[in-house]
Amino acid sequence: MYLNPIFRYDGKTTPQNTFAAQYNLLGTWLMRLIVLNVLFWSVAGYRFLFRKIWGRG
Amino acid sequence: MFKFLFKFLATIILSLLLVVVVVSCFQHFQSRRYSFPEPKPFSGKYLYNPYKDVDTIWQKCNFHAHANAWGGTTDGNAQTGKDLLEKYCSMNYDVACISDYHSINPEQNTTDSTFVPVYEHGHNLFKAHRLALGSTNVSYYDVSLLHTLHDRQYVIQRLRNTSPYIAVAHPKFGGGHTLDDFKWLTGYELIEVLNHYRLSDKYWDIALSAGKPVWIIADDDCHNISKPEETGVKWTMVGDNTSTGKNILDNLVKGNAYGVDGTNAENDNYLESVTTDSMAVVVKLKKKAKEIRLVGQNGLLRASILNSDHIKYIFAPEDTYVRRNKKQKN
The missing domain is CATH 3.20.20.140 (Metal-dependent hydrolases)
Structure with missing residues (x-):
């Protein structure tokens, strides 16, 4: 059997794994720019290959 | 005819790939980036025992x-x-x-x-x-x-x-x-x-x-x-x-x-109790176990006892947590 841990604490607040990650605005929008870039080139690549396959331009 | 089929299949595969990429981009666009707080091992002068007021059933x-x-x-x-x-x-x-x-x-x-x-x-x-x-x-x-x-x-x-x-x-x-x-x-x-x-x-x-x-x-x-x-x-x-x-x-x-x-x-074995007194922890099982192991920070073994139904452990200054882990079948 596997028991839950006994751990050190300050004796006051009940320990909880609360959501503590901070939203990184700059990192998020940089990532979104990359995503938009990937999307743009994917659609462009699709159009290019589609035309190649069907011999249109 | 064969050439047409090839073109048709290639278009289907290409279109499926595009759908996958578009859906994936849609999911990624909604996601976020975070700054994570530095890990802080448990600290303090007291022990938190989740079994302190545990119900009896x-x-x-x-x-x-x-x-x-x-x-x-x-x-x-x-x-x-x-x-x-x-x-x-x-x-x-x-x-x-x-x-x-x-x-x-x-x-x-x-x-x-x-x-x-x-x-x-x-x-x-x-x-x-x-x-x-x-x-x-x-x-x-x-x-x-x-x-x-x-x-x-x-x-x-x-x-x-x-x-x-x-x-x-x-x-x-x-x-x-x-x-x-x-x-x-x-x-x-x-x-x-x-x-x-x-x-x-x-x-x-x-x-x-x-x-x-x-x-x-x-x-x-x-x-x-x-x-x-x-x-x-x-x-x-x-x-x-x-x-x-x-x-x-x-x-x-x-x-x-x-x-x-x-x-x-x-x-064949269940928990009887987990009690703490100041910095001492006592784990009691219903029956004798071949081994009772306590692990702590980074999963390292902190204490072990053979053929017993209980183990007592006193927290050392470097201990942050201990938990009972199983190695052998009870």
Whole structure:
């Protein structure tokens, strides 16, 4: 059997794994720019290959 | 004719690829990036004992099992919800949940006092799954391809909108989570340490060593009740005197629980008590065990005793936590 841990604490607040990650605005929008870039080139690549396959331009 | 067929097939494949990329971009666009707080091992002059005021009745629970869902397209189509519930009832479980993928199984009796709504969340490569416990609605959002720690954290944040409690399911299974994830991830209460697929105690120790107070949940994750190796082999004992689903969940996330691995829903030893006095911890079992092991920071062995029904350990200054880990069968 596997028991839950006994751990050190300050004796006051009940320990909880609360959501503590901070939203990184700059990192998020940089990532979104990359995503938009990937999307743009994917659609462009699709159009290019589609035309190649069907011999249109 | 052959040339036309080739072009047609190539277009279909290309279009499917584009759909995958577009959907994936849509998922990634919604995701977020985070700054994670530095891991801080547990510290303080007092000991937190989750078993201090634990209820006296132990409820035998399985929160993770699959039945036929989504028209039989998911793993679990070998049995109906009714079959599954009957099987667990015959094995004397107090709480038996059906945790279909992204669906709260309608075959469950929602008026039953021990009913716990739960579903398994995750449709991504490498099986980064979560159990959404006590949910009212199902969240369908996930990052299916190329998900990072940040995406996995965002999924947990999104899940919190509809699920009061979240367990990271089978972290070791499939490679969906790295060991390092558990240094950083926050916002979940439970970690599925025991699951018939994998034992994820190392992942738990990483989280605990980083000062994240997350509690054990142990489940069969049964997909086929005719297979004894995945039915009645891992379960959670939750201390709860009320036998109501809500209170059982509340006690589970307070740490008033422990995980058991057995055979045919039976184990030859159970917990008697865990008591603390100042910096001393005493763990008592119902019967003698071949070995009782206590591990601490970074999963390192802190104490061990052979052929005994109890162990006493006094926290050293460098100790941050201890927990009973199993090496040999009791």
